[in-house]
Amino acid sequence: GQQQKKQKKESAPETEKSSQKIPRKPVPAPEAGKSPHSILPREKPQEKHISSSLPVPSPQSLTQKPQKKEAAEKSAMHAPEPAPALSPASKEILEKKESRVQDESEEEKEITSLPPQQARKPSFFSKLKETFGKKEQVKAPEKAPESAPEPTPPASSEHDSEIPRGFFGSISDRISKKVLSEKQFEELFWELEVVMLENNVALEVIEKIKEDLARELVGKPLLRSKLEETVAATLKHSVESLFEVGEPLDLLARAAEKKPLVICFVGINGSGKTTTIAKLCHMFQKHHMSCVIAAGDTFRAAAIDQLQVHAQKLGVRLIKHDYGSDPAAVAFDAIAYAKANNKDVVLIDTAGRQHSNRNLMDELKKVKRVNNPDLIIFVGESITGNDCVEQAREFDAAVGINGIILTKADV
Ligand SMILES: Nc1nc2c(ncn2[C@@H]2O[C@H](COP(=O)(O)OP(=O)(O)OP(=O)(O)O)[C@@H](O)[C@H]2O)c(=O)[nH]1
Ligand SMILES: [Mg+2]
Structure with a gap:
């Protein structure tokens, strides 16, 4: 990247305007x-x-600053x-978010006793993964997860693979994994929504991405290992379809x-x-x-x-x-x-x-x-x-x- 930039500068230095600061x-x-x-x-x-x-x-560019x-x-x-102005709707959501962030960080302080920076919420995707990870630990004896887990298919393959389960057992383990509820999705998407709003992404675009992601993620048995792929493919498709206007x-x-x-x-x-x-x-x-x-x-x-x-x-x-x-x-x-x-x-x-x-x-x-x-x-x-x-x-x-x-x- 650095080298390329250098080359660019060398190849077209005259394109710079002399008047600019x-x-x-x-x-x-x-x-x-x-x-x-x-x-x-x-x-x-x-x-x-x-x-x-x-x-x-x-997809990452949507979350870039x-x-x-x-x-x-x-x-x-x-x-x-002029300074980029947020629409009233966006402002409202961001304000809502601010108050919510405050509440959350107070809760987190109590729970984690981490310094504020470390206690910051992870991104949509890492939270999503975490959710799937957590669900696999539902059976862990000591700690119950903070948010009540949604009903999930009973077996969790990757960890129980030592137990002989037969062909159909392992196939079903591989296919029917975790199921994300609408409520969980809403909570997770919130993070992404705010990042997009902060980056001045249009509300219609956010709604479209949300709709598409929900369609792919909610209520379907999903493999944790396929999450990233699914999210990336869905985001890509959402953005692409937004360009199909003529x-x-x-x-x-x-x-x-x-x-x-x-x-x-x-x-x-x-x-x-x-x-x-x-x-x-x-x-x-x-x-x-x-x-x-x-x-x-x-x-x-x-x-x-x-x-x-x-x-x-x-x-x-x-x-x-x-x-x-x-x-x-x-x-x-x-x-x-x-x-x-x-x-x-x-x-x-x-x-x-x-x-x-x-x-x-x-x-x-x-x-x-x-x-x-x-x-x-x-x-x-x-x-x-x-x-x-x-x-x-x-x-x-x-x-x-x-x-x-x-x-x-x-x-
Ligand atoms: N990285 C990148 N830089 C670009 C691109 N297009 C233009 N630029 C840079 O953006 C700056 C402005 O580009 P110009 O082509 O002068 O923009 P303009 O719209 O003609 O500007 P005005 O005439 O002053 O309104 C320059 O530094 C360009 O080199 C692009 O696609 N990628
Ligand atoms: Mg010009």
């Missing part, structure tokens, strides 16, 4: 055949195509990044249909628009399609220079005006250039903007009005969580988006 992580040029992002569909009446590959976040939004912070000049947008097919295909990229500050343009340009080139890039971010210092570096490396023409000029005019010139020079694709960069900034959203509307792009793609950070959904909604309301690209899934 916090150094950015440069992203290497994409490799052939690898789609750098997830392109997610938006259900639009006029656009029904969507992407080829959908790299799905690993949010990364620093350094990229968003660095270009706050355009508009300040037809994939096939950019290559679109570019083959219309010439030039004009794509405009929008999103908040630092979400990865410019980098994505470079990656997609590379992808089109790999498929023998020529591109021209429009430096439509005339606002942020060094934005044009950043694109210039990408354009040079990719060997494509960058259409640019001066800083402070009208982005709609830059896009217009790029389209004219593409038409005159038989280019396949026009990639329009735009300045990052907060969806709440009406003036900047009006500017974007003008880019659309003047140039009528074939596709408007919202670029969002996959690590942003719930806020990203809100951003996409706002951009959709303002200019109508045809697809979503999620960046930084590698972070």
